[in-house]
Amino acid sequence: MNQLADRYDEGLVGGKLLIQYCDACGRPTMYPKWRCPSCFSDSLSFREAQGTGTLYSLTVQYFTAPTAFADQQPYALGIVRLTEGVQLLARLVPEEDGGWSRYRMDGPVEFCPVPPQPATDKGPTAGRPCAWFWLPRT
Amino acid sequence: MDNAVFVGIGELPSGRYPDRNFMGDLVAAGHLALKDAGLTPRDVDTLVLIPCLHSFIDQADLVFSRVVEELGLNKAVKSQFMVHSGGSTSDNAVRVAGSLLCAGEAETVLILQAERWGSAPVEAMIDSLSFNGIPLDWEVPAGQNFNAIGALITARYMHETGSTPEDMAGICVALRKWAKLNPNAMYRDKTLTIEQILASKMVCEPLHAMECPMMADGAVGLVMSTPELAARRDQESVRIVGTGGCVSHYSLGQETDLARLGWPKAAEMAYDASGWGPDDVQLAEVYDSYAAVMAIAFEGLGLCKLGEGARFIAGGETSPGGSLPSNTNGGLLSAGHTGVGGGTALLAEGVRQLLGRAGPERQLPDVRRALIGGTGGSYMDAQVMMLERVARGTGGVPPTKAAGAAKGAAT
Numbered sequence: 057m058n059q060l061a062d063r064y065d066e067g068l069v070g071g072k073l074l075i076q077y078c079d080a081c082g083r084p085t086m087y088p089k090w091r092c093p094s095c096f097s098d099s100l101s102f103r104e105a106q107g108t109g110t111l112y113s114l115t116v117q118y119f120t121a122p123t124a125f126a127d128q129q130p131y132a133l134g135i136v137r138l139t140e141g142v143q144l145l146a147r148l149v150p151e152e153d154g155g156w157s158r159y160r161m162d163g164p165v166e167f168c169p170v171p172p173q174p175a176t177d178k179g180p181t182a183g184r185p186c187a188w189f190w191l192p193r194t
Numbered sequence: 195m196d197n198a199v200f201v202g203i204g205e206l207p208s209g210r211y212p213d214r215n216f217m218g219d220l221v222a223a224g225h226l227a228l229k230d231a232g233l234t235p236r237d238v239d240t241l242v243l244i245p246c247l248h249s250f251i252d253q254a255d256l257v258f259s260r261v262v263e264e265l266g267l268n269k270a271v272k273s274q275f276m277v278h279s280g281g282s283t284s285d286n287a288v289r290v291a292g293s294l295l296c297a298g299e300a301e302t303v304l305i306l307q308a309e310r311w312g313s314a315p316v317e318a319m320i321d322s323l324s325f326n327g328i329p330l331d332w333e334v335p336a337g338q339n340f341n342a343i344g345a346l347i348t349a350r351y352m353h354e355t356g357s358t359p360e361d362m363a364g365i366c367v368a369l370r371k372w373a374k375l376n377p378n379a380m381y382r383d384k385t386l387t388i389e390q391i392l393a394s395k396m397v398c399e400p401l402h403a404m405e406c407p408m409m410a411d412g413a414v415g416l417v418m419s420t421p422e423l424a425a426r427r428d429q430e431s432v433r434i435v436g437t438g439g440c441v442s443h444y445s446l447g448q449e450t451d452l453a454r455l456g457w458p459k460a461a462e463m464a465y466d467a468s469g470w471g472p473d474d475v476q477l478a479e480v481y482d483s484y485a486a487v488m489a490i491a492f493e494g495l496g497l498c499k500l501g502e503g504a505r506f507i508a509g510g511e512t513s514p515g516g517s518l519p520s521n522t523n524g525g526l527l528s529a530g531h532t533g534v535g536g537g538t539a540l541l542a543e544g545v546r547q548l549l550g551r552a553g554p555e556r557q558l559p560d561v562r563r564a565l566i567g568g569t570g571g572s573y574m575d576a577q578v579m580m581l582e583r584v585a586r587g588t589g590g591v592p593p594t595k596a597a598g599a600a601k602g603a604a605t
Binding site for chain 1: 317320321324325329330331332333334335336337338339341342345346347349350353395396397398399400401403406445446447448450452
């Protein structure tokens with residue numbers, strides 16, 4: 057039983073990025089935790105994120121991915137700072153040409169509710185979803 | 195840590211050695227270190243073991259006392275145990291061993307490390323690493339892995355400092371110059387140029403293949419004791435002047451300052467504890483599994499100007515003949531990445547230089563003060579240790595205290 061990860065994953069599968077908020081002090085926390093790291097309350101709830109933020113760093117993986125992800129290469133990983141003030145690691149949706157050349161550090165990105173690629177069916181987290189972000193739709 | 199000193203080191207060459215064996219390497223490194231200190235296993239009362247990452251079974255052997263049997267120490271040692279914080283393990287092992295010595299819980303400690311990464315199947319090692327220090331719940335499902343972690347840090351560092359691909363590659367070249375003087379280094383025989391690095395394939399943008407650390411076999415032993423025993427045994431020794439540390443995150447995705455990490459806080463603590471400033475550092479041995487990791491540490495430690503770490507190192511300041519010789523064994527990037535042992539090898543090199551035992555080619559003249567910097571996992575922590583050579587016979591007691599003790603003895 058992994059209540060935190062299961063609940064977070066349910067959100068992603070339903071096209072929602074969830075942020076945990078403390079019921080006592082109201083602060084957001086990421087990644088989900090068993091107790092509020094600020095006031096230590098054990099009463100926390102998930103709420104849907106706005107889905108907007110900026111890209112803090114990114115990389116494109118061409119080689120040396122874990123074997124479960126080898127057939128997804130190349131793929132891009134980014135650290136996204138959400139408008140709510142928390143951050144997370146996410147996959148970045150490729151542009152139409154299959155690359156990621158228009159992504160910029162400190163530039164805006166948005167949560168992509170429908171991943172362009174299914175979760176890997178291999179490895180220790182087979183079938184588990186992850187958050188995807190893309191450039192703002194114009 | 196006034197009552198703890200290093201008195202001996204041992205190391206086997208790093209690289210790919212399929213004919214060597216894990217336990218054989220551990221025992222060999224232990225005997226080398228003890229011989230270096232003029233001791234035998236019989237002098238050891240406490241064993242501190244640094245984990246290996248290549249095999250859970252071999253690691254279990256460490257936890258459950260196989261080394262005690264191998265060294266013939268059944269019923270002779272008081273305690274043996276493992277300390278583990280990934281790449282910063284050696285820093286924490288010293289913190290623990292030193293504290294035991296200071297508390298009177300130990301008198302002679304043998305710290306041992308061996309790794310078989312270079313001879314293990316590469317894909318299996320990459321896979322095991324992808325969920326060893328990376329959160330299974332939050333980052334593994336996205337395809338996170340250690341080259342990506344290095345790349346995410348490097349990308350942000352370059353973005354904030356304006357460091358160029360040539361600057362970053364130049365760090366790898368600077369490290370190779372030292373490796374060529376180190377008979378234990380994996381790449382002691384191979385020259386490296388910026389052009390070669392930038393022409394190698396892009397692995398994880400902005401990291402090229404030749405900027406990624408090469409997994410290696412290796413083994414290191416360190417002997418620690420008390421100043422009093424060192425004086426009685428007439429050993430050369432190295433004392434710990436002060437330490438500092440900062441654990442900044444677990445998940446790389448939660449690090450809010452990728453281009454600084456925990457270094458500024460750890461550095462401040464270590465400088466306060468030692469009474470040193472950056473100008474007192476004559477030699478630095480700082481974790482360098484990726485070029486940016488070393489540059490970021492240098493900036494946080496105040497060893498160069500903020501934002502200039504890459505250009506400082508690439509420019510030759512830390513190379514042979516430079517103003518601040520650093521990673522004089524070639525670092526993880528050129529001596530070989532021996533898993534948890536990469537930091538151990540840097541620590542051993544620092545102690546070796548201070549003991550004056552680095553050999554004719556790379557021994558620094560008149561080096562007395564060294565800074566050791568380590569980090570583990572996804573660069574989750576920054577660990578800093580200030581080390582100082584002690585004159586034989588004074589047994590590691592700081593000069594002022596030695597004088598005080600002598601006066602006390604006279605009255």
